Amino acid sequence: MKHFTRLFVALDETTKTTEKVNAMSEYFSTCTPTDGAWTVYLLTGRKLRQLVPTARLAECVKEQAGLSDWLFAESYDAVGDLAETIALLLPPPTNNSDVPLREWVEDRLMPLRSKPEAEQKELLVKYWNELSTSERLVMNKIITGSFRIGVSQLLVVKALSKASGVDEPTIAHRLMGDWSPTEEFFTGLFSSDTQDADASRPYPFYLAYPLEQEPDALGEIADWLAEWKWDGIRSQLIRREGKTFIWSRGEELISERFPELMEAAEQLPDGTVIDGEILAWAEGEVLPFNLLQKRITRKSLSKKLLQEIPVALMAYDILEHNGIDVRIQPMNERRKMLVQLLTPGALDAAPSCRGQLNSIFRVSPSLMVSTWDELAESRKNSRELKVEGIMLKRADSAYGVGRRKGDWWKWKVNPFSIDAVLIYAQRGHGKRASLYTDYTFGVWHDGKLVPVAKAYSGLDDAEIRQVDAFIRQNTLEKFGPVRTVKPELVFEIAFEGIQHSPRHKSGVAVRFPRIARWRTDKPMQEADSLETLSSLINGGSSQ
Amino acid sequence: MSKLIYATDKGLYCEAGDFYIDPWRPVERALVTHAHSDHARWGSNKYLCAEPGAKVLRHRIGQDAQIEAIPYGQKLTLNDTTISFHPAGHILGSSQIRVERNGEVWAVSGDYKLDPDPTCAPYEPVRCHTFITESTFGLPIYAWQSNDELFTDINAWWEKNKRDGKTSLLLAYALGKAQRLLKGVDTSIGPIYTHGTVESLNQVYLSSGVTLPETARLSSMPRGTKFAGALVLAPPSAYGTPWQRQLNPVSAAFASGWMRVRGIRRRRSLDKGFPVSDHCDWQSLLKAIHLTGAENILVTHGYSQILVRYLQDQGLNAGTLSTQYEGEEETSTAEETSSDAVSKSAEETTFADGRDSADEIESAADKVEVQE
Numbered sequence A: 001m002k003h004f005t006r007l008f009v010a011l012d013e014t015t016k017t018t019e020k021v022n023a024m025s026e027y028f029s030t031c032t033p034t035d036g037a038w039t040v041y042l043l044t045g046r047k048l049r050q051l052v053p054t055a056r057l058a059e060c061v062k063e064q065a066g067l068s069d070w071l072f073a074e075s076y077d078a079v080g081d082l083a084e085t086i087a088l089l090l091p092p093p094t095n096n097s098d099v100p101l102r103e104w105v106e107d108r109l110m111p112l113r114s115k116p117e118a119e120q121k122e123l124l125v126k127y128w129n130e131l132s133t134s135e136r137l138v139m140n141k142i143i144t145g146s147f148r149i150g151v152s153q154l155l156v157v158k159a160l161s162k163a164s165g166v167d168e169p170t171i172a173h174r175l176m177g178d179w180s181p182t183e184e185f186f187t188g189l190f191s192s193d194t195q196d197a198d199a200s201r202p203y204p205f206y207l208a209y210p211l212e213q214e215p216d217a218l219g220e221i222a223d224w225l226a227e228w229k230w231d232g233i234r235s236q237l238i239r240r241e242g243k244t245f246i247w248s249r250g251e252e253l254i255s256e257r258f259p260e261l262m263e264a265a266e267q268l269p270d271g272t273v274i275d276g277e278i279l280a281w282a283e284g285e286v287l288p289f290n291l292l293q294k295r296i297t298r299k300s301l302s303k304k305l306l307q308e309i310p311v312a313l314m315a316y317d318i319l320e321h322n323g324i325d326v327r328i329q330p331m332n333e334r335r336k337m338l339v340q341l342l343t344p345g346a347l348d349a350a351p352s353c354r355g356q357l358n359s360i361f362r363v364s365p366s367l368m369v370s371t372w373d374e375l376a377e378s379r380k381n382s383r384e385l386k387v388e389g390i391m392l393k394r395a396d397s398a399y400g401v402g403r404r405k406g407d408w409w410k411w412k413v414n415p416f417s418i419d420a421v422l423i424y425a426q427r428g429h430g431k432r433a434s435l436y437t438d439y440t441f442g443v444w445h446d447g448k449l450v451p452v453a454k455a456y457s458g459l460d461d462a463e464i465r466q467v468d469a470f471i472r473q474n475t476l477e478k479f480g481p482v483r484t485v486k487p488e489l490v491f492e493i494a495f496e497g498i499q500h501s502p503r504h505k506s507g508v509a510v511r512f513p514r515i516a517r518w519r520t521d522k523p524m525q526e527a528d529s530l531e532t533l534s535s536l537i538n539g540g541s542s543q
Numbered sequence B: 001m002s003k004l005i006y007a008t009d010k011g012l013y014c015e016a017g018d019f020y021i022d023p024w025r026p027v028e029r030a031l032v033t034h035a036h037s038d039h040a041r042w043g044s045n046k047y048l049c050a051e052p053g054a055k056v057l058r059h060r061i062g063q064d065a066q067i068e069a070i071p072y073g074q075k076l077t078l079n080d081t082t083i084s085f086h087p088a089g090h091i092l093g094s095s096q097i098r099v100e101r102n103g104e105v106w107a108v109s110g111d112y113k114l115d116p117d118p119t120c121a122p123y124e125p126v127r128c129h130t131f132i133t134e135s136t137f138g139l140p141i142y143a144w145q146s147n148d149e150l151f152t153d154i155n156a157w158w159e160k161n162k163r164d165g166k167t168s169l170l171l172a173y174a175l176g177k178a179q180r181l182l183k184g185v186d187t188s189i190g191p192i193y194t195h196g197t198v199e200s201l202n203q204v205y206l207s208s209g210v211t212l213p214e215t216a217r218l219s220s221m222p223r224g225t226k227f228a229g230a231l232v233l234a235p236p237s238a239y240g241t242p243w244q245r246q247l248n249p250v251s252a253a254f255a256s257g258w259m260r261v262r263g264i265r266r267r268r269s270l271d272k273g274f275p276v277s278d279h280c281d282w283q284s285l286l287k288a289i290h291l292t293g294a295e296n297i298l299v300t301h302g303y304s305q306i307l308v309r310y311l312q313d314q315g316l317n318a319g320t321l322s323t324q325y326e327g328e329e330e331t332s333t334a335e336e337t338s339s340d341a342v343s344k345s346a347e348e349t350t351f352a353d354g355r356d357s358a359d360e361i362e363s364a365a366d367k368v369e370v371q372e
């Protein structure tokens, strides 16, 4: 536990990713395989079910520290995190131990779940009494299943790769799917025979740069391929050795989320890697992104869900063809290969959007325009078509690595924006846990403010502190963690899309809302109305 | 008969003695608990403080101020009252002020702590009927570690940075905290440099008879001096300013009681926080209140509502006293706000990189008083 806690503290004490990776790789190089397995388990966000009910933990710490309910509640309010509040409130330990992480988790904490209440409490007290404040924090986080310390799976992969000398895609491959945190699992991660992962290995994604100038600065339009910028999940579909793998841009394997794509991919020849966008798609149209999100976030994929939210792969590039890496080929050549593969015979005519190999595979159509002005005209249809704007790819460009200026540009439509009033606030997470940073905003309807958007980001630290102070001084009511705030502050809220939503009180749902700025110049009476907001659905004007 | 001491728009006033304690506006006669700027303000006619704090007070409010000082414990009659100063253990010269009229005793504690501090006289309980206390860290989550544990941590951090070829930048309040830390760190690890604001207060401490380890003012070093492996003591206002660049690669740590809470440290994007304060933690507050034997407790800045409610639950007669001492709810205390104000103003001014500009920033930081 001491070794793991030192790692936890080191990760907690830096915001630099290189230092995080170094701390983890140092740990993985020196830990026992069983501790390593549990560490990977916890750091990659796999959780144990809550082992002791929250209320019982709170009760136990109140007894230990001799605190009344209200004083515990005030303490929790100041800290914002239960596991930490408990760690800070407990009296200093009188014992000391250094039990390995594996033993803590498997022999001490996991058995707590099935113990009767009295014994649970007795054991909790005994365990807490052996640990320092930060060790207690770690223990409490394991118990409450709230292990969140700002390392992504990607960083864990990097660290494991660094510690083992095994390349990153192989490690990512080995971390996918179901596994148990055992000694064999951890030693398997470090195995230098990487053949197991060869077939699954993706190419690094090539990313576009936002276009900040007018497109005519890019030269002749004839040198460019233009297509819609689809709003889905950027993915690589890999078909090799009779197996299929789907990777997201975050270099996460998402194969299991899309069984219909996995099935269709069986029609692809071995040695194929396609780059494209997974979209929720029905009857020739993109469905709203939040539907696609359900496919990613739902724990289990029911038949019903698969039927309700069908998907398609909007393919726009091919990286491997007949087992050969074709990234060096010019974009327009690669496009030909892609079209030929997915819509055989279509090459003589104009590239078609209709998939023929399997209707789930579509080729992102090229926009047939001959001037930049025509393209700008087409871009105005973006909202109606539910795309984010236009992608511009230089016709003779190779498929690069990472985000590079020059060959690929995204020319997005501008976001929508409205002025709305702050009406509810909730505490943030992580480093903002002790501040009110999660806001709900309302717009006017029949003389009342109806909630339309929740937003977290967009203010700087000084503004956050000012708003936090305002919230604390102007709380009208508290409902659990939520405070109703005296309506007064007006913010400009930017968002990417809007649609009807019967589930929302206001009848509309906005997508990717964020705070554009604090309108200290605007009295709340001048905030926008629900009518104005609704008029934006169906591609209404955006500023 | 009115209360012996009450709050007015100028500050805490004792009518029977016709004096103010730590007034926030200029008055005829001010009794000052200590030299932090939310307690000792410029512009009053006459000041009275405890002897060990006289030089610090003069440094903060000016050479021309009329300052009188008496030893701890010595009684002085002011009109119908007898007053005396008693050590508060907060910083050099910090006092609790005892006021007596016809056998009724009040004690105004200013800021205080019970933990040992080799740079000032230890806290002494004052028996009284009414005790006026602050409550900056008046929540049970605030519990300080011992000096031993604290300095073990600080030394380990310094040594690790040294091994990694980094400078250790320790941010601490220039008056009091910086000297306490300086006196506690292991000076064998490496050289110690100071920011100008800290250095000038070190000089005042030295001239007041406090011994401190040897330090050098950072800006007096020749151009091109390498600071890797060294410890640099600076006020929080120096954090993130161009001045800091000469210390790269650097690991910055903030020494403050607020660092006990992870979220507060993390949102300041600091690598490291040492929870150390010259104020009482929760248990110390309760202990101090108990030791006074007071039946009436008046609570000033900090988590005052919470402390009052707790004391009332214990059957004590407690209430809040509204003052302008800083340390309001949550994190926007004097500790935080003042430093934010400084770093903001330092950020707004853009200086070219170089020694002269670093000096300019130091003096800019000097002008904005650091409060606690």
Ligand SMILES: [Zn+2]
Pocket (backbone or CB within 6 Å): B034, B036, B090, B111, B372
């Ligand atoms: Zn003070």
Ligand SMILES: [Zn+2]
Pocket (backbone or CB within 6 Å): B036, B038, B039, B110, B111, B325, B326, B327, B334, B372
């Ligand atoms: Zn103070």
